[in-house]
Amino acid sequence: MIRLQQISLLRGNKSLFEQADVTLNPGERIGLIGSNGTGKSTLFAMLRQELHPDQGNIDIPASWQMASVAQETPALDRPAIDYALDGDTRLRGLEARLAELESREHDEQTGLAMAEVHAALADADAYTARSRAEQLLTGLGFRPEQFILPVASFSGGWRMRLNLAQALMCRSDLLLLDEPTNHLDLDAIIWLEDWLRRYPGTLIIISHDRDFLDGIVNVIVHIDDKKLRRYSGNYSGFERQRAAQIVLAQAMIEKQTRQRAHLQSFIDRFKAKATKARQAQSRMKALARMEEIAPLRAAAEFTFEFREPASAPNPMLVLDSVDCGYPVEDGLPKRIVGGIDFSLQIGQRIGLLGENGAGKSTLIKTLVGDLAPLNGKILSGKGLSIGYFAQHQIEMLRHEESPLWHLSRIAPDVREQDLRNFLGSFNFPGTMVTSPVGPFSGGEKARLALAMIVWQRPNLLLLDEPTNHLDLETREALTEALAQFEGTLLVVSHDRHLLRATTDQFLIVSHGQLRPFDGDLDDYKQWLLETKAAAAAPSASAAAKADNGVAFVSKVDQKEQRRKDAEERQRLSGLRKPIENRIRKLEDQMDKTGKLKADIDRQLEDSEIYSDANKEKLKALLLDQAKLTKELEQLEGDWLEQQEALEAIV
Helix, strand or coil, rough: CEEEEEEEEEEEEEEEEEEEEEEEEEEHHHEEEECCCCCHHHHHHHHCCCCCCCCEEEEEECCCEECCCCCCCCCCCCCCHHHCCCHHHHHHHHHHHHHHHHHHCCCHHHHHHHHHHHHHHHHHHHHHHHHHHHHHHHHHCCCCCHHCCCCHHHHHHHHHCCCCCHHHHHHCCCCEEECCCCCCCCHHHHHHHHHHHHCCCEEEEEECCCHHHHHEEEEEEEECCCCCEECCCCHHHHHHHHHHHHHHHHHHHHHHHHHHHHHHHHHHHHCCHHHHHHHHHHHHHHHHCCCCCCCCCCCCCCCCCCCCCCCCCCCCEEEEECCCCCEECCCEEEEEEEEEEEEEEECCCCCCCCCCCCHHHHHHHHHHHCCCEEEEEEEEEECCCEEEEEHHHHHHCCCCHHHHHHHHCCCCCCCHHHHHHHHHHCCHHHHHHHHCCCCCHHHHHHHHHHHHHHHHCCCEEECCCCCCCCCCHHHHHHHHHHCCCCEEEEEEEEHHHHHHHHEEEEEECCCCCEECCCCCCCHHHHHHHHHHHHHHHHCHHHHCCCCCCCHEEEEEHHHHHHHHHHEEEHHHHHHHHHHHHHHHHHHHHHHHHHHHHHHHHHHHCCHHHHCCCHHHHHHHHHHHHHHHHHHHHHHHHHHHHHHHHHHHHH
């Protein structure tokens, strides 16, 4: 197991950890969370022994093999597949040993040593290693023809995927992943989630993707107030436990405040009276011994909202036989998505799905005007105002200029104080508003780009992976703002929580076409898995077809069975969805009713409510309590009925 005992660490003038403790058990999948700057990556550096705590001990079993994702990738001529294989250090060590033995003059001793190495290679699954590496690269979005390309030919984001493949290739006991989804799209994330669920070692993940954490981890370690606090369960479980702790801590503080006031009142009344002096002294000592309970605070919430659009054209955009792509490749236009006949209507909230490289970003760039359509026409509604957010928008920020300078460029006639106030609402306070953006974190730059979009009051939002580099708090703020946005929304995102909360229909880009996707994100996950399984399945050989047709018929039967299984899954999904929606609504109602009842229960605990002066208020509270109790019982009964109905669907 891993033990961190009384860890303290000072970085510069900032204290990150003070006497922090936590124990992690073998085989646990741990989500490491905390606000930006609290020390998550620093903790990883201590686990890797790149940093050492100022005080305390970190104990990791000496025999454990540790793997993590390299943050830098040199521009190597080495093929991608070989670079991924380098992650299996044991395999590479055995291969090097075998090569060294083969270079020697052969004798009996060398022959025995070579036999031992061959046996060790078999134990290390050396003969399936290349196949395993190909599966990793395929899952992370690489095409077979890219396996042999040199590492130097890939962009920065794709090199990070290669580093991830290398870490996954390592036969590790402890795997450290720091924001592994940042450079992945949704299909790669779904594949990685499935892979990590089957990982047999101890896993620690830093991630701001709540759905990703919910699907993998069974322990949360929260960096809070320079301590490490352990919670059982996934991220949603942590949120519930954390909320309950805050409520309980507040109740304890209120109780202690009443006790202190009571003791102080006795002391003030009787400390001067000889007959009560001893009792007063006793209470003074009790008051001094009473350790003040520190409030357990939730993280300061960051919220914002999109301003109401100035106009609302309908339709927003009309695409007439549009082909999207790039103007010239080898003298010919390169079409990515074609034959699009589609109109964006006011109020639509669309999630754009599709495998990596299918053309989602190409379509978005065509809609915003960064790419001209290769064929067809795009007609814009009168008064159309597009808010466009993509990674390159962040890269276009002037590093030497400040947030105030960037905003004043698009609002030259607005008072500086008004611009300062607006930027302050996006967490750019004080001198930060006039500081160069170059040293800002990726999340701070993304927040500035969002602020500039919000200022312009768009009626159509086109968002291409808007949550990259955003922490959990800012992602939640963006999700809430988009859910309340009054215009039209088209979003590409690997954040499933954001997609579920902000969109109500999906389009899919697949095989060069844009079409509606009839299903939810769970259906899309199943579609992806089946698509990849079909692509990986070997085609029937001619010999199998000739073998009395037996193997051929078997393949046909399997294909037919898969089709029937898919139809059955769709049928069951159609039966389950309305029940699941009803259950979610009932749970929301139960939560709201429970909170109202809890508030009344707290008021009834106050002795003042039973005074003659509050007789009418007491009567009203008791009536409301009885009503809410009955409502809660009815809701719980309905919830149980729906759960039974859901379980009956098989």
